[in-house]
Amino acid sequence: MKVKTPYAIQDEISKMLDWLASFGATDNNGVTRLLYSSPWIRAQQDLKEKMHSFGFQTHFDDVGNLFGRIEGTVEREQVILTGSHIDSVIEGGKYDGAYGIVASLLAAKELFHKYGKPKKTIEVVSLCEEEGSRFPLSFWGSGSITGKHHFDEIYSLTDNDGIPFKKAMASAGFGLNNYPNPRRDDIACFLEVHVEQGIILENSKQTLGVVSHIVGQKRFTITLTGQSNHAGTTPMNARKDALATACDLIHHLTNKAKQQSDLVATVGNIQVKPNVVNVVAGEATFTLDVRHHQQESLTTFCSEVFDYFQKVTDEQHIKLNIEQWMDDKPVKMDETLMSKMTDIIKKEKIPFRQMVSGAGHDSQVFGTFCPTALLFVPSHQGISHSPKEYTTPEDLATGVNILTSFLYELAYT
Amino acid sequence: MKVKTPYAIQDEISKMLDWLASFGATDNNGVTRLLYSSPWIRAQQDLKEKMHSFGFQTHFDDVGNLFGRIEGTVEREQVILTGSHIDSVIEGGKYDGAYGIVASLLAAKELFHKYGKPKKTIEVVSLCEEEGSRFPLSFWGSGSITGKHHFDEIYSLTDNDGIPFKKAMASAGFGLNNYPNPRRDDIACFLEVHVEQGIILENSKQTLGVVSHIVGQKRFTITLTGQSNHAGTTPMNARKDALATACDLIHHLTNKAKQQSDLVATVGNIQVKPNVVNVVAGEATFTLDVRHHQQESLTTFCSEVFDYFQKVTDEQHIKLNIEQWMDDKPVKMDETLMSKMTDIIKKEKIPFRQMVSGAGHDSQVFGTFCPTALLFVPSHQGISHSPKEYTTPEDLATGVNILTSFLYELAYT
Numbered sequence: 068m069k070v071k072t073p074y075a076i077q078d079e080i081s082k083m084l085d086w087l088a089s090f091g092a093t094d095n096n097g098v099t100r101l102l103y104s105s106p107w108i109r110a111q112q113d114l115k116e117k118m119h120s121f122g123f124q125t126h127f128d129d130v131g132n133l134f135g136r137i138e139g140t141v142e143r144e145q146v147i148l149t150g151s152h153i154d155s156v157i158e159g160g161k162y163d164g165a166y167g168i169v170a171s172l173l174a175a176k177e178l179f180h181k182y183g184k185p186k187k188t189i190e191v192v193s194l195c196e197e198e199g200s201r202f203p204l205s206f207w208g209s210g211s212i213t214g215k216h217h218f219d220e221i222y223s224l225t226d227n228d229g230i231p232f233k234k235a236m237a238s239a240g241f242g243l244n245n246y247p248n249p250r251r252d253d254i255a256c257f258l259e260v261h262v263e264q265g266i267i268l269e270n271s272k273q274t275l276g277v278v279s280h281i282v283g284q285k286r287f288t289i290t291l292t293g294q295s296n297h298a299g300t301t302p303m304n305a306r307k308d309a310l311a312t313a314c315d316l317i318h319h320l321t322n323k324a325k326q327q328s329d330l331v332a333t334v335g336n337i338q339v340k341p342n343v344v345n346v347v348a349g350e351a352t353f354t355l356d357v358r359h360h361q362q363e364s365l366t367t368f369c370s371e372v373f374d375y376f377q378k379v380t381d382e383q384h385i386k387l388n389i390e391q392w393m394d395d396k397p398v399k400m401d402e403t404l405m406s407k408m409t410d411i412i413k414k415e416k417i418p419f420r421q422m423v424s425g426a427g428h429d430s431q432v433f434g435t436f437c438p439t440a441l442l443f444v445p446s447h448q449g450i451s452h453s454p455k456e457y458t459t460p461e462d463l464a465t466g467v468n469i470l471t472s473f474l475y476e477l478a479y480t
Numbered sequence: 481m482k483v484k485t486p487y488a489i490q491d492e493i494s495k496m497l498d499w500l501a502s503f504g505a506t507d508n509n510g511v512t513r514l515l516y517s518s519p520w521i522r523a524q525q526d527l528k529e530k531m532h533s534f535g536f537q538t539h540f541d542d543v544g545n546l547f548g549r550i551e552g553t554v555e556r557e558q559v560i561l562t563g564s565h566i567d568s569v570i571e572g573g574k575y576d577g578a579y580g581i582v583a584s585l586l587a588a589k590e591l592f593h594k595y596g597k598p599k600k601t602i603e604v605v606s607l608c609e610e611e612g613s614r615f616p617l618s619f620w621g622s623g624s625i626t627g628k629h630h631f632d633e634i635y636s637l638t639d640n641d642g643i644p645f646k647k648a649m650a651s652a653g654f655g656l657n658n659y660p661n662p663r664r665d666d667i668a669c670f671l672e673v674h675v676e677q678g679i680i681l682e683n684s685k686q687t688l689g690v691v692s693h694i695v696g697q698k699r700f701t702i703t704l705t706g707q708s709n710h711a712g713t714t715p716m717n718a719r720k721d722a723l724a725t726a727c728d729l730i731h732h733l734t735n736k737a738k739q740q741s742d743l744v745a746t747v748g749n750i751q752v753k754p755n756v757v758n759v760v761a762g763e764a765t766f767t768l769d770v771r772h773h774q775q776e777s778l779t780t781f782c783s784e785v786f787d788y789f790q791k792v793t794d795e796q797h798i799k800l801n802i803e804q805w806m807d808d809k810p811v812k813m814d815e816t817l818m819s820k821m822t823d824i825i826k827k828e829k830i831p832f833r834q835m836v837s838g839a840g841h842d843s844q845v846f847g848t849f850c851p852t853a854l855l856f857v858p859s860h861q862g863i864s865h866s867p868k869e870y871t872t873p874e875d876l877a878t879g880v881n882i883l884t885s886f887l888y889e890l891a892y893t
Contacts, residue, residue: 263713264710264712264713265710265712265713265714265715266713266714266718267713267715270718282712284712286757286758296862297677297678297838297839297862297864297865298744298746298748298769298771298838299677299678299695299697299744299769299771299837299838299839299840300676300677300678300679300680300837300838300839300862300864301678301679301744301838301862302678302680302744303734303737303738303743303744303745304738305679305683305862308734308746310730310747310748310750311730311731311734311747313727314726314727314728314730314731314734314747315727315731315734317723317724317727318724318727318728318731321716321721321724321727321728324716325716325717330716331711331712331714331715331716332716333711333721333757333758333759333760334723334724334727334761335711335723335752335754335755335756335757335758335759335760335761336752336755336756336757337723337750337752337755339748339749339750341748342748342749342750343748343749344699344746344748344749344767344769345699345746345748345769346746346748347746347748348747348748354757356711356712356757356758358711358712424712424713425710425711425712425713425714426710426712426713427712449709449710449713449714449718451710451713452710
């Protein structure tokens with residue numbers, strides 16, 4: 068098939084994004100649509116009606132994932148699944164997740180209305196949760212479908228208001244066996260389009276990013292215990308200054324990260340005790356978030372950095388504690404799907420690059436479960452998780468057009 | 481005169497310290513005796529009775545400094561003033577300030593009871609405030625006597641409960657013109673003994689420290705404004721990471737301070753925004769406290785460090801703001817008094833050293849107003865501003881004995 072000119076569907080995309088953003092709209096022009104909240108419930112229910120109006124067969128599963136199905140005529144059992152997540156962060160923007168749902172909906176509708184039923188079954192999915200913004204658990208939607216997550220994980224979880232996960236789920240009508248179990252074994256592949264949430268495409272003036280890997284992530288909490296002391300009467304050489312030593316470690320790891328290819332290492336949070344101007348800090352705790360698309364690079368970096376941490380804290384007579392609380396492996400996208408998608412993009416002469424995703428996506432959960440492809444459109448100034456996130460209508464339309472052609476090739480030929 | 485053996489007055493010192501610590505005793509075996517609070521009022525009133533029982537003439541001034549006077553027979557107009565401050569920090573110990581009052585009281589009593597009236601007038605002072613623990617102002621006692629502080633400074637000040645300084649002062653009976661104006665022009669010299677609040681004497685196994693200088697202090701608040709960004713999608717070379725850059729600066733200044741003689745530089749407080757594990761920090765604010773006994777060393781250190789700050793933040797495209805909010809000059813103690821005190825200590829063969837005080841003391845306020853001497857006794861493990869502060873009874877007694885001999889030499893010979 069020939070893709071449309073971008074202009075033909077820009078209006079339709081914008082309208083549907085604005086419509087979705089109205090569920091959970093905030094005073095700051097942002098979106099707060101947390102899992103199982105009232106705006107979330109209304110968004111999923113109205114999306115279901117929208118899918119129905121397009122002629123799709125609709126159903127929820129028992130965690131609240133919403134599916135719109137166009138049954139294939141030849142291979143109806145195996146499903147080409149496409150979509151993204153409907154939940155947002157607190158005060159997020161209107162593109163993250165929502166754009167992937169809109170893109171899949173419009174692509175599937177376009178094909179269905181133009182060519183009728185596909186040979187292979189297509190399902191558009193509005194995944195219930197990806198961000199981990201309400202409960203301390205992320206990828207609840209994709210994880211429930213693929214078996215990464217199970218109901219028994221959520222019984223002890225509560226949100227910031229103390230509401231139990233199970234109760235929130237029940238109040239939205241889910242987790243009550245009223246819908247099919249979310250676990251699926253009929254997914255042939257998963258396709259997602261998403262805003263980049265970074266500045267690589269914009270900086271390189273490219274319209275599309277074909278994602279080759281989603282980075283692995285290791286996260287740690289590092290605590291240094293020194294000795295709190297008087298800032299005036301304790302000579303420099305008699306100090307066990309937890310903050311000054313933490314700064315040494317953070318300075319070192321940042322410099323080292325800058326020398327690596329493609330690796331990012333971030334200390335985003337630091338807490339100091341007693342945190343008083345004229346007292347040498349007795350304790351400093353900071354987080355470390357390290358990401359790379361190759362597991363070996365991740366492991367080597369952390370190991371070398373921690374050797375340095377140990378050496379310095381030993382020298383300073385400071386106690387070091389390193390607690391790891393995340394170890395997500397890198398995930399490779401499917402090479403055959405990447406190659407097919409790239410061929411379409413090249414044919415349309417759209418400026419693109421192959422790239423790594425530094426952010427987590429539902430595609431990383433599907434990527435270890437079934438062949439998966441992820442396509443990025445640019446994020447203006449890389450701004451993400453903010454009411455200010457923005458992608459031009461042209462770029463949004465290009466993403467939808469490529470997904471349409473890709474779905475056509477996979478489901479109709 | 482011959483000093484007593486330490487053992488003769490250990491009991492008396494301990495009992496009087498315990499008695500003073502009972503005013504504002506906390507559940508943690510600490511002392512919280514804030515300016516004009518109810519324990520403070522009771523302590524000053526009971527100290528007045530104690531002074532009276534020793535035969536001293538007593539009076540308050542209008543800010544609540546308490547004086548016990550032994551009028552001289554020859555030079556009665558010029559006063560040898562000795563004492564320290566009665567206020568404490570929150571959850572402080574029983575030695576800081578209180579020991580100096582007890583030492584002065586017992587030394588003056590011993591001389592008065594043994595030798596009768598001195599040639600020169602002696603006054604023991606219980607200064608109302610030094611710590612700055614209740615209101616954002618310190619040295620209110622010594623500052624009111626010497627003219628460093630004035631009533632018009634306190635009208636806008638409130639404590640953490642919103643109580644105005646003036647109201648608190650009035651509720652304790654002061655600031656109402658019921659007592660003499662605190663300003664004095666008849667102080668011949670000021671003598672103070674104090675716990676070291678550091679570990680230098682204990683580490684060097686010396687009993688007394690003859691203070692030559694009280695350090696100057698410069699304090700700053702330094703703010704770095706970079707850009708908050710996604711920790712996964714922002715490459716290292718595209719970051720304006722305020723926390724990582726702050727760590728570079730703090731690491732640099734700490735290393736540089738270690739290379740200087742006698743200088744201490746402390747970053748005790750840091751605040752980061754948004755302070756979230758997976759977000760590159762957009763803003764970091766930290767304090768810097770620099771102390772040295774020579775003004776030139778202080779100025780040079782700060783200037784060189786800030787040149788580095790400017791260079792690094794320029795390179796990182798981070799906005800730098802340096803706000804100075806304290807600039808206390810170093811104060812030299814009086815050489816003649818130091819020399820006399822040293823002669824007495826040497827005669828008694830007590831292990832001592834000449835040293836710099838890294839902490840602030842009332843002696844620094846008197847030191848720019850009249851000849852002043854400050855004597856330290858050891859602090860066990862350097863612990864200060866804590867219920868755990870401790871000095872051995874032997875060391876406390878040695879300090880009192882030396883002060884007694886010193887007062888004898890100054891007032892009786």
